Amino acid sequence: MTSTTSLGEGKRVVAICGGVGGAKLALGLQDVVGEALDVAVNVADDFSHLGLEISPDLDTVLYTLGGLNDEKRGWGRADETWNFMAAMAQIGGETWFSLGDRDLALHVERSKRRAAGETLTQFARDIAQRFSIRANILPVSDGRIRTMVDTSIGELEFQRYFVERRCEPEVKAIRFDVEQGLSMTHDVANALSASDLGMIVVCPSNPYLSIDPILAVPGMAEAIRSARVPVVAVSPIIGGQAVKGPTRKIMMELGIPVSNVGIARHYGDLIDGLVIDDSDSGEADTLPLATYATPTLMTDKASRCSLAEHVLAFGAHLGRDSRWQSRMAAQ
Amino acid sequence: MTSTTSLGEGKRVVAICGGVGGAKLALGLQDVVGEALDVAVNVADDFSHLGLEISPDLDTVLYTLGGLNDEKRGWGRADETWNFMAAMAQIGGETWFSLGDRDLALHVERSKRRAAGETLTQFARDIAQRFSIRANILPVSDGRIRTMVDTSIGELEFQRYFVERRCEPEVKAIRFDVEQGLSMTHDVANALSASDLGMIVVCPSNPYLSIDPILAVPGMAEAIRSARVPVVAVSPIIGGQAVKGPTRKIMMELGIPVSNVGIARHYGDLIDGLVIDDSDSGEADTLPLATYATPTLMTDKASRCSLAEHVLAFGAHLGRDSRWQSRMAAQ
Numbered sequence: 065m066t067s068t069t070s071l072g073e074g075k076r077v078v079a080i081c082g083g084v085g086g087a088k089l090a091l092g093l094q095d096v097v098g099e100a101l102d103v104a105v106n107v108a109d110d111f112s113h114l115g116l117e118i119s120p121d122l123d124t125v126l127y128t129l130g131g132l133n134d135e136k137r138g139w140g141r142a143d144e145t146w147n148f149m150a151a152m153a154q155i156g157g158e159t160w161f162s163l164g165d166r167d168l169a170l171h172v173e174r175s176k177r178r179a180a181g182e183t184l185t186q187f188a189r190d191i192a193q194r195f196s197i198r199a200n201i202l203p204v205s206d207g208r209i210r211t212m213v214d215t216s217i218g219e220l221e222f223q224r225y226f227v228e229r230r231c232e233p234e235v236k237a238i239r240f241d242v243e244q245g246l247s248m249t250h251d252v253a254n255a256l257s258a259s260d261l262g263m264i265v266v267c268p269s270n271p272y273l274s275i276d277p278i279l280a281v282p283g284m285a286e287a288i289r290s291a292r293v294p295v296v297a298v299s300p301i302i303g304g305q306a307v308k309g310p311t312r313k314i315m316m317e318l319g320i321p322v323s324n325v326g327i328a329r330h331y332g333d334l335i336d337g338l339v340i341d342d343s344d345s346g347e348a349d350t351l352p353l354a355t356y357a358t359p360t361l362m363t364d365k366a367s368r369c370s371l372a373e374h375v376l377a378f379g380a381h382l383g384r385d386s387r388w389q390s391r392m393a394a395q
Numbered sequence: 396m397t398s399t400t401s402l403g404e405g406k407r408v409v410a411i412c413g414g415v416g417g418a419k420l421a422l423g424l425q426d427v428v429g430e431a432l433d434v435a436v437n438v439a440d441d442f443s444h445l446g447l448e449i450s451p452d453l454d455t456v457l458y459t460l461g462g463l464n465d466e467k468r469g470w471g472r473a474d475e476t477w478n479f480m481a482a483m484a485q486i487g488g489e490t491w492f493s494l495g496d497r498d499l500a501l502h503v504e505r506s507k508r509r510a511a512g513e514t515l516t517q518f519a520r521d522i523a524q525r526f527s528i529r530a531n532i533l534p535v536s537d538g539r540i541r542t543m544v545d546t547s548i549g550e551l552e553f554q555r556y557f558v559e560r561r562c563e564p565e566v567k568a569i570r571f572d573v574e575q576g577l578s579m580t581h582d583v584a585n586a587l588s589a590s591d592l593g594m595i596v597v598c599p600s601n602p603y604l605s606i607d608p609i610l611a612v613p614g615m616a617e618a619i620r621s622a623r624v625p626v627v628a629v630s631p632i633i634g635g636q637a638v639k640g641p642t643r644k645i646m647m648e649l650g651i652p653v654s655n656v657g658i659a660r661h662y663g664d665l666i667d668g669l670v671i672d673d674s675d676s677g678e679a680d681t682l683p684l685a686t687y688a689t690p691t692l693m694t695d696k697a698s699r700c701s702l703a704e705h706v707l708a709f710g711a712h713l714g715r716d717s718r719w720q721s722r723m724a725a726q
Contacts (some may be wrong), residue, residue: 115446115507145478151500155525157507165496169482176446176488194486 075100075262077376078255080288082106082274083121084138085300085308085362086267087128089375092368093265094129094199096376101199102255103129104248104284106269107184108211108240108277109222113161116171117178120223121274122188122203123170130195138308141166160228185249202251204278208243211277222273231310235317238272240280248281256287263379264288266297268360270311271330272318279334288334292392294382295335296375299327302341302361328353337382339375354382406431406593408707409586411619413437413605414452415469416631416639416693417598418459420706423699424596425460425530427707432530433586434460435579435615437600438515439542439571439608440553444492447502448509451554452605453519453534454501461526469639472497491559516580533582535609539574542608553604562641566648569603571611579612587618594710595619597628599691601642602661603649610665619665623723625713626666627706630658633672633692659684668713670706685713 079090081103090103106121120139127133127141134142144164153159163171174187183206192201211222215233225231255261269275279285288295301324306312312322320326324340324347331338337354340347345357356378362368382388410421412434421434437452451470458464458472465473475495484490494502505518514537523532542553546564556562586592600606610616619626632655637643643653651657655671655678662669668685671678676688687709693699713719 114503115510116503141482145476145496147476147496148479148499148503151472151497152504155500155504155522157500157504165476165478165499166482168479168496168499169486169488172445172447172479173483173486173488179446191486 074260076255076258076260077101077263077265078261078291079103079265079267080275080278081121081125081267082269082278083109083124084128084269086121086269086274087125087133088362088368089265089267089298089371090125090199091128092362092365092370092372093376094197095365095369096372098198099200102202102252103199104202104204104252104255104278105188106274106278107203107205108209108280109226109274110184111210111221111223113223114158114163115175116163116168117175118161118163118171118223119174119184119203122184122201123167125201126170126188126191126195126197129197129199129201130192132195140164161223162227183249185251200251200255202249202255204252204284205246205248205281207246209246209277209281210241211273212239212241213237213273214239226273226310231313235314237318238276238314240277242280242282246282248284248287253283253287256291261291261293263293263376263383264291264295265375265379266295266331266335268298268300268307270300270306270309270314271327272311272314273309285334294337294379294388296337296339296356296379296382297327297331297335298339298360298371298375299324299341299344301327301344303343307361323347324355325350336388337378339371339378354378354385354388356381405591407586407589407591408432408594408596409592409622410434410596410598411606411609412452412456412598413600413609414440414455415459415600417452417600417605418456418464419693419699420596420598420629420702421456421530422459423693423696423701423703424707425528426696426700427703429529430531433533433583434530435533435535435583435586435609436519437605437609438534438536439540439611440557440605441515442541442552442554444554445489445494446506447494447499448506449492449494449502450505450515450534453515453532454498456532457501457519457522457526457528460528460530460532461523463526471495492554493558514580516582531582531586533580533586535583535615536577536579536612538577540577540608540612541572542604543570543572544568544604545570557604557641562644566645568649569607569645571608573611573613577613579615579618584614584618587622592622592624594624594707594714595622595626596706596710597626597662597666599629599631599638601631601637601640601645602658603642603645604640616665625668625710625719627668627670627710627713628658628662628666629670629691629702629706630655630672630675632658632675634674638692654678655686656681667719668709670702670709685709685716 110119184203213225214237341360358374515534544556545568672691689705
């Protein structure tokens with residue numbers, strides 16, 4: 065089975081993607097559909113630090129799809145060194161957010177180019193080209209949206225919660241601080257309205273911290289709904305746990321069942337189908353939408369590509385499904 | 396002989412200092428007089444690069460007096476790595492000005508603090524403390540002065556001439572671009588007017604590119620002249636050559652004799668005495684001011700301290716000299 069065939073030859077795919085977990089599936093999708101992949105990336109974790117513009121999810125996607133990421137550490141670049149951080153500590157600089165020596169280049173260059181008027185979209189396009197990335201890496205917006213986490217110790221900027229406090233404070237609510245007039249980019253709008261779009265994949269990133277802020281960009285959720293292609297989410301839950309990061313902890317703190325039911329309810333009618341892990345296949349019957357169970361843990365190229373192919377095949381199947389067809393017709 | 400004794404117990408010393416050569420003597424002076432040393436450092440080589448505020452001479456002085464400098468390379472930090480630069484090259488960033496991974500910390504932190512309103516003087520004071528530097532490291536000004544080099548290929552900013560073009564274009568003239576209202580700092584003014592000041596040392600930095608822009612800061616030359624202490628320059632010429640850098644080439648291009656006569660004429664009545672290298676002692680009789688010949692090549696701690704002690708002793712001797720006394724009285 066090749067999924068491009070399943071999906072329809074020449075059909076494009078849009079991946080809605082946060083950081084690490086999402087980037088892994090995006091890499092798998094790139095391996096399968098190559099240039100036909102557009103990755104719409106979360107920018108609400110972006111922040112200014114030490115005078116530098118930092119885009120954690122975008123950089124994770126760039127490094128991962130460029131084959132430069134550190135798979136073991138889970139973030140940042142492979143063969144990284146930390147002498148900048150050591151020197152920062154020596155002079156009393158802020159060290160709570162780790163910046164590798166190689167990684168710094170992206171932040172310094174981005175800050176310089178953005179100060180000169182280049183958009184994040186233009187920057188990402190150029191870097192993707194230099195990293196020989198085949199997919200289009202598209203920040204969901206060139207404007208400012210920031211994830212704010214209301215916690216037991218007060219409201220925190222995302223990186224202060226996520227990195228500095230290591231997700232320890234209890235989450236009471238999450239909101240997105242959106243600048244006036246924020247919009248998705250033309251590139252993302254074009255990708256979602258392309259006549260040859262075949263499906264939309266919501267990657268297994270944290271739904272609350274990584275996917276929601278993408279959907280919070282004005283017009284984004286509507287553009288997904290009006291794309292008239294199957295929308296398939298890959299659940300971040302495996303065996304009732306989140307693979308990585310604070311998904312499980314946050315779901316519990318927000319009173320959401322840590323299960324695919326919780327995930328399905330969260331996405332609601334935005335998605336047409338949910339890919340769940342084999343180990344959770346018992347849940348399938350309890351879910352209010354089409355599901356597909358397959359191993360979703362991505363540990364290597366084979367498992368990434370396999371999941372990507374199953375996701376694409378599931379999407380193609382949904383597209384042929386009469387219920388989905390009639391729902392689309394009814395819109 | 397201890398020079399503090401020669402100079403007078405408790406007397407302070409101001410060193411007028413550029414980068415590498417000057418920093419070596421400043422280190423020697425620090426070894427001899429410790430906290431009694433104020434180093435007034437050139438800031439006209441400073442520039443913005445990649446959005447970062449870079450102060451090459453100040454950093455050379457901080458690294459050298461902090462014992463962190465790379466003696467072999469002659470600039471930057473010891474145990475430096477270059478992964479940031481490699482990553483910059485990979486993404487098409489500017490690489491003509493080398494920034495080491497550890498060195499970057501100083502530029503990032505300085506840029507951040509200056510953006511927040513901290514002066515270069517405050518920054519240097521804090522870093523000097525963190526590097527356990529005993530001397531006071533004083534940028535000559537917190538304002539903006541820039542060395543501009545008129546060359547055979549047009550006028551170049553200093554670093555474009557010095558680093559990017561490796562001093563290859565022929566120098567036709569050097570000028571200093573001085574912002575309106577530029578002044579020396581209060582710290583430098585206080586150091587030069589201190590009641591317990593014993594002498595002023597003009598370090599063996601490039602007179603045209605490193606010392607002149609210090610003297611070009613409004614009020615600086617007058618403050619040196621009115622300090623009523625001996626002013627001793629250490630010549631950068633050894634055996635008719637400059638030890639390092641483009642001093643010799645620039646002197647030839649500007650039609651100045653590459654000799655201590657050229658140096659003495661250049662400083663004119665600003666200085667009371669010139670320390671020359673032993674190998675040039677034959678020149679002593681041709682010089683229009685008091686001279687002292689001693690080995691001036693600083694290759695290790697012993698030679699740095701020995702030169703510093705000789706310079707201090709020479710200054711003390713000048714201070715007791717009847718001609719200098721009457722000249723001071725005549726002012």
